[in-house]
Amino acid sequence: MKEGKESRDQQLTVALRIRPISMVELEEGATLIAHKVDEQVVVLMDPMEDPEDILRANRSREKSYVFDMAFDFTATQEMVYRTTTKGLIEGVISGYNATVFAYGPTGCGKTYTMLGTDHEPGIYARTLHDLFRAIEETSDDMEYEVSMSYLEIYNEMIRDLLNPSLGFLELREDAKGVIQVAGITEVSTINAKEVMQLLLKGNKQRMQEPTAANQTSSRSHAVLQVTVRQKSRIRNIMQEVRVGRLFMIDLAGSERASQTQNRGQRMKEGAHINRSLLALGNCINALSDKGAHKYVNYRDSKLTRLLKDSLGGNSRTVMIAHISPASSAFEESRSTLTYADRAKSIKTTVKRNLLNVSYHIAQYTRIISDLRSEIQRLKCKINGQGPRPAQGERGDIRHIQAEVQLHSSLCDRQEMDQLREQLISAFQEQMDVQRQLMELENSYMEIQIESTRHLLTIAVWDQEKRRRTQKCREELRKDKSGKDLDTGDEQPDAPEPQDVILARENIAALMGEQKKLRKQKAELEKQFKEIRQRGRRLEEVLPRRISSEEQREVLSLLCKVHELELENTEMQSSALLKDNVIRHKSYVVRRFEQHRSLCDRIIQQQRQIIHEYHLSVPHHLEELYEIYLRELEEGSLDQVASLDRVAAKALKDTTLPKIPQLPAAESALDSDQESMRTLGSEHQPQLSLSGSDLAQVFRTSPRMRQIKSSAVLTPPPIHVNGMVTQEVLASLESHHNSSPDSSENCSDVLPLFAERREILSSTKSIVVKAARRRSRVLESDRLHLLEPMKERSSLSLHSLSESEDPLSPETPASQRLPCPGLQHAASEDNLSSSTGETASRLCPSHSPGPWLRGHKQGGKKGKREESLDGKRRKQRSRSFEVTGHGVRAVPTPADPLGCRLLESNSEHRMPAGGQPAPHPQAPGKAKGRLPQSQYAGG
Numbered sequence: 001m002k003e004g005k006e007s008r009d010q011q012l013t014v015a016l017r018i019r020p021i022s023m024v025e026l027e028e029g030a031t032l033i034a035h036k037v038d039e040q041v042v043v044l045m046d047p048m049e050d051p052e053d054i055l056r057a058n059r060s061r062e063k064s065y066v067f068d069m070a071f072d073f074t075a076t077q078e079m080v081y082r083t084t085t086k087g088l089i090e091g092v093i094s095g096y097n098a099t100v101f102a103y104g105p106t107g108c109g110k111t112y113t114m115l116g117t118d119h120e121p122g123i124y125a126r127t128l129h130d131l132f133r134a135i136e137e138t139s140d141d142m143e144y145e146v147s148m149s150y151l152e153i154y155n156e157m158i159r160d161l162l163n164p165s166l167g168f169l170e171l172r173e174d175a176k177g178v179i180q181v182a183g184i185t186e187v188s189t190i191n192a193k194e195v196m197q198l199l200l201k202g203n204k205q206r207m208q209e210p211t212a213a214n215q216t217s218s219r220s221h222a223v224l225q226v227t228v229r230q231k232s233r234i235r236n237i238m239q240e241v242r243v244g245r246l247f248m249i250d251l252a253g254s255e256r257a258s259q260t261q262n263r264g265q266r267m268k269e270g271a272h273i274n275r276s277l278l279a280l281g282n283c284i285n286a287l288s289d290k291g292a293h294k295y296v297n298y299r300d301s302k303l304t305r306l307l308k309d310s311l312g313g314n315s316r317t318v319m320i321a322h323i324s325p326a327s328s329a330f331e332e333s334r335s336t337l338t339y340a341d342r343a344k345s346i347k348t349t350v351k352r353n354l355l356n357v358s359y360h361i362a363q364y365t366r367i368i369s370d371l372r373s374e375i376q377r378l379k380c381k382i383n384g385q386g387p388r389p390a391q392g393e394r395g396d397i398r399h400i401q402a403e404v405q406l407h408s409s410l411c412d413r414q415e416m417d418q419l420r421e422q423l424i425s426a427f428q429e430q431m432d433v434q435r436q437l438m439e440l441e442n443s444y445m446e447i448q449i450e451s452t453r454h455l456l457t458i459a460v461w462d463q464e465k466r467r468r469t470q471k472c473r474e475e476l477r478k479d480k481s482g483k484d485l486d487t488g489d490e491q492p493d494a495p496e497p498q499d500v501i502l503a504r505e506n507i508a509a510l511m512g513e514q515k516k517l518r519k520q521k522a523e524l525e526k527q528f529k530e531i532r533q534r535g536r537r538l539e540e541v542l543p544r545r546i547s548s549e550e551q552r553e554v555l556s557l558l559c560k561v562h563e564l565e566l567e568n569t570e571m572q573s574s575a576l577l578k579d580n581v582i583r584h585k586s587y588v589v590r591r592f593e594q595h596r597s598l599c600d601r602i603i604q605q606q607r608q609i610i611h612e613y614h615l616s617v618p619h620h621l622e623e624l625y626e627i628y629l630r631e632l633e634e635g636s637l638d639q640v641a642s643l644d645r646v647a648a649k650a651l652k653d654t655t656l657p658k659i660p661q662l663p664a665a666e667s668a669l670d671s672d673q674e675s676m677r678t679l680g681s682e683h684q685p686q687l688s689l690s691g692s693d694l695a696q697v698f699r700t701s702p703r704m705r706q707i708k709s710s711a712v713l714t715p716p717p718i719h720v721n722g723m724v725t726q727e728v729l730a731s732l733e734s735h736h737n738s739s740p741d742s743s744e745n746c747s748d749v750l751p752l753f754a755e756r757r758e759i760l761s762s763t764k765s766i767v768v769k770a771a772r773r774r775s776r777v778l779e780s781d782r783l784h785l786l787e788p789m790k791e792r793s794s795l796s797l798h799s800l801s802e803s804e805d806p807l808s809p810e811t812p813a814s815q816r817l818p819c820p821g822l823q824h825a826a827s828e829d830n831l832s833s834s835t836g837e838t839a840s841r842l843c844p845s846h847s848p849g850p851w852l853r854g855h856k857q858g859g860k861k862g863k864r865e866e867s868l869d870g871k872r873r874k875q876r877s878r879s880f881e882v883t884g885h886g887v888r889a890v891p892t893p894a895d896p897l898g899c900r901l902l903e904s905n906s907e908h909r910m911p912a913g914g915q916p917a918p919h920p921q922a923p924g925k926a927k928g929r930l931p932q933s934q935y936a937g938g
């Protein structure tokens with residue numbers, strides 16, 4: 001899924017609805033204190049303020065609030081719908097997200113507004129009616145697919161209202177940050193009537209209980225999600241699919257326990273409802289804070305996680321706040337008005353969601369094949385298990401309980417029931433804790449992923465910043481040409497973009513959250529251990545207290561079902577973990593790709609230097625470069641990378657399967673699940689997934705090993721001129737040491753390192769010789785004109801020959817030629833002249849030797865490189881633009897080498913601006929000049 005380019009900021013629309021005063025309120029003697037003044041203004045009067053109070057005579061008794069729309073008891077359902085929601089429909093069918101949510105204290109009319117009554121249907125029905133009508137009107141040109149899901153969040157648990165037997169569902173977030181409910185029923189439908197029937201059916205499943213404030217109080221948050229996929233009827237291979245999502249949410253009442261006189265279960269519900277509403281309030285506060293960029297904690301509740309896009313992301317959002325006009329509801333009304341008022345300043349960024357149809361098909365093909373293999377696996381499992389319970393009864397604790405009940409009626413029912421109750425409640429407790437643990441782990445993993453995403457944002461910025469600084473320096477050099485280059489002028493730091501600032505802040509906040517989660521996890525684990533021990537004791541004691549064999553069997557069946565349930569949760573947890581690992585992996589791959597492109601640039605620029613200066617390189621290096629060129633030519637790396645992206649994306653966008661409860665699941669895990677279980681179990685003992693722990697998780701994954709090995713295969717940068725600093729080498733070394741696989745790959749890395757040392761020292765010698773020759777030629781040719789130049793050149797030579805090898809500082813460069821081959825290569829006669837004369841012209845009697853072979857092939861390869869260069873430029877359009885600037889530094893946060901290379905160049909060999917030393921009489925014609933950079937971008 002990608003987002004359309006046209007994105008714009010949009011303010012959250014806030015409407016306020018005052019319901020009619022109720023009979024109960026009138027009977028209680030309440031007076032009217034909330035009034036609509038005009039189409040947008042509402043006034044709330046404080047019933048406690050005494051108009052006769054002289055001391056307060058100057059103080060206003062009333063407070064007015066301005067909203068986008070205001071309604072009172074005279075407003076019809078049609079009016080509310082038309083002004084708040086109707087306008088969103090067009091956007092939804094053309095690929096935009098939208099949200100409408102009803103907010104307010106209990107009994108103030110949220111369900112009335114959203115669902116309505118048979119005679120006065122609410123927003124759900126009206127929206128769907130108009131949505132289908134709009135679809136019908138454009139269906140000649142466009143093809144639509146509409147699906148809907150309906151869920152409730154009750155006590156921080158998600159239930160599918162269209163299929164409550166699915167149990168509790170989990171939330172997950174894809175790489176784009178879109179929140180999805182794993183395994184929820186999606187009904188494809190084409191007419192509003194059908195949808196309404198489903199809704200009414202679903203609503204009957206909703207948790208509803210009378211409270212003191214409302215006889216039919218909804219105890220949960222109900223979320224109706226309608227997804228519209230639109231594509232043109234004209235077939236095209238790369239067809240665009242627009243996906244619009246509409247959320248319609250009826251929140252539970254924002255109440256205080258004291259007001260609703262709730263006790264026990266109602267009190268617990270209230271706490272959960274308030275937890276999510278409190279989290280919602282916190283999010284509204286953070287989002288509406290116009291000053292500093294506050295961290296918005298969506299994670300505190302399921303509701304805020306689900307509303308993440310609706311509040312601060314990609315959605316046109318309408319909030320309809322509800323209040324009662326009665327004086328008895330003053331406090332609730334005031335706080336609702338305050339929240340609603342704050343919400344007005346929230347901004348969302350609306351983008352069109354576009355999906356590529358070819359990818360779409362690939363995704364479904366994958367799902368189908370996955371499902372086929374799953375069916376096959378289950379069939380094998382069933383066959384291998386002999387007699388099993390009837391189809392509908394399989395693995396469902398409720399059915400087993402029914403079975404238990406049937407058996408126990410023949411025996412001592414009372415005793416049996418008691419024991420069963422004890423056992424079930426122990427099991428239930430275990431399940432609750434285990435589920436909480438699973439959620440914690442999921443949240444923790446998500447935090448890891450989010451942190452990685454932020455780190456990537458920062459890394460990208462760091463690269464960009466260095467690129468800008470470099471550009472700036474070059475421009476300055478140009479301006480100051482002739483003057484001393486190293487005036488020490490530092491460029492002012494470019495201001496960090498908002499997303500980078502936010503990324504830094506978020507990382508800090510996420511770390512805080514991680515800490516919190518670790519603590520929670522430790523407590524929960526302790527709790528789980530205790531409960532599990534208690535359960536085990538019960539499991540041991542109970543059979544001894546039962547005389548009947550049949551009862552014993554029933555109890556053992558119960559235990560078995562419980563074990564399976566635990567296992568089922570574990571499998572769900574593994575699936576979630578797998579999903580998260582894939583998501584995390586995609587960021588890792590992105591980082592590697594970023595690094596690869598940097599390496600490519602280094603190789604190309606160094607190659608150009610070798611080419612322009614006719615430097616010779618060892619044969620084996622030439623061969624490596626050949627391989628590198630061939631790979632680029634074939635585009636195999638890019639192909640693999642893009643295939644990997646598509647595959648990972650397809651996996652990510654597949655909703656998590658609801659794993660059925662199946663007995664003896666342990667034997668049937670396929671290898672992949674098995675490996676994920678291994679991951680999960682490795683991961684489970686300590687949630688505190690630090691960087692190294694995460695690396696541990698990755699290390700076990702075959703895919704990660706693949707990534708790691710490909711990282712090792714990345715061609716190492718070739719450092720020309722021997723100007724690799726100690727620092728860079730240290731950073732290379734530390735990179736290898738710190739990389740998660742350092743221990744594993746140490747043996748692979750060491751030869752590479754030795755090779756690099758060898759190349760470095762010999763290359764440096766060549767450069768020294770080349771520079772000497774160049775200096776001599778220049779001296780003899782243009783003696784009188786080149787006086788200052790010569791000085792500089794010999795100085796350079798001096799500094800070059802004096803400069804210490806970063807690898808072994810004591811050894812002079814000339815003594816560090818590692819092998820006879822290299823010594824031969826470094827002899828003057830084998831060097832190509834910096835004046836542009838070829839080596840063969842300079843020393844025709846000498847055989848070129850292995851070092852010169854590369855140079856001799858220069859013509860053919862030069863062409864090939866040129867054509868490849870063009871190809872590369874096409875591939876990386878922006879970053880590979882041709883400019884007339886000197887060699888660019890290759891700045892990255894991890895590798896400041898690029899800058900240093902340039903700096904070193906300019907110190908020793910290059911004049912100001914990274915341009916070649918111009919001959920006073922023939923500017924720009926110096927043959928030994930360094931290459932013009934072909935890459936402008938970072």
Ligand SMILES: Nc1ncnc2c1ncn2[C@@H]1O[C@H](COP(=O)(O)OP(=O)(O)OP(=O)(O)O)[C@@H](O)[C@H]1O
Nearest residue numbers: 019020106107108109110111112214217218252253
């Ligand atoms: N605008 C209105 N016109 C007529 N009756 C209304 C209006 N708003 C609410 N009511 C009535 O008020 C009562 C409570 O409304 P409703 O159940 O919609 O409240 P709620 O905010 O959804 O409460 P809860 O949070 O407890 O679910 C219902 O009997 C409903 O019919």
